[in-house]
Amino acid sequence: MLTLTPDAAAAIAAHAEATYPDECVGLLLGRLEADDKVVLGVFRAENRWQGQVTLAEGDDPTSxxxxxxxxxxxxxRADREARSRGLELVGVxxxxxxxxxxxxxxxRVxxxxxxxxxxxxxxxxxRSGSAAELASWLLVDDGARFEQEEITIWP
Ligand SMILES: [Zn+2]
Structure with missing residues (x-):
């Protein structure tokens, strides 16, 4: 299960809206308690996609x-910030x-x-520039597929 503070959830939504229509990317800082993760902060990263991988014909590699x-x-950098706050990276x-x-x-790859x-x-x-649904996924079966995990906003 993934627990997000309202602030962390709002930070992800704000970042996603700010980079729309491009994708945003960042790291989740928090604590790991057994299989439960508690997200207490986010680290905004830069989407540095520049066509690093050759894609299908007709595809815009820089999109x-x-x-x-x-x-x-x-x-x-995110890992260092997490450690300086006594936290660890629990997701992306x-x-x-x-x-x-x-x-x-x-x-998946x-x-x-x-x-x-x-x-x-x-x-x-x-959707159309406004944050919509949020979902969390875990890579299972040695990376063969994703499985959805429950998200809780707390407190
Ligand atoms: Zn994606």
């Missing part, structure tokens, strides 16, 4: 509207402009490079 790239250096978030909060095949088995992959849907 950030349906993909993101999380630079490992940003991951390290990105937005889906005008798409449901369900992970794409590209997300990308997620295999980030985090461990309990790492949360949070997706914020944005």
């Amino acid at each position: 950030r509207r349906d993909r993101f790239y999380l630079d490992p250096r940003d991951y390290m 978030y990105h937005s889906h402009p005008d798409h449901p909060a369900a992970p794409s095949e590209r997300d 990308g997620a295999q490079a980030i985090g461990g088995t309990s790492f949360a992959f949070v997706i914020q849907s944005v």
Whole structure:
């Protein structure tokens, strides 16, 4: 289960709206308690997608509207910030402009490079510039598929 403070949830929504119609990306700072994760802050990263991967013909390789790239250096910066606050990285978030909060095949491949088995992959849907549904996913079966996990906003 993933628990977000109202402030953390609002920060993800605001970031997703600010980068619309491009995807945003960031890290979740918090505490891991058994399999439960509590998110107490967010770290806004830059979507550094610049066509790092060759895609299908006809695809615009520089578009950030349906993909993101999380630079490992940003991951390290977020990790340092988490440690300085006595927290740890418990997940990553990105937005889906005008798409449901369900992970794409590209997300599944990308997620295999980030985090461990309990790492949360949070997706914020944005519709016409306004934050919509929020969902959290866990990579299971050795990265073969995502499984949705429950989100609680608390307190
Ligand atoms: Zn995605």
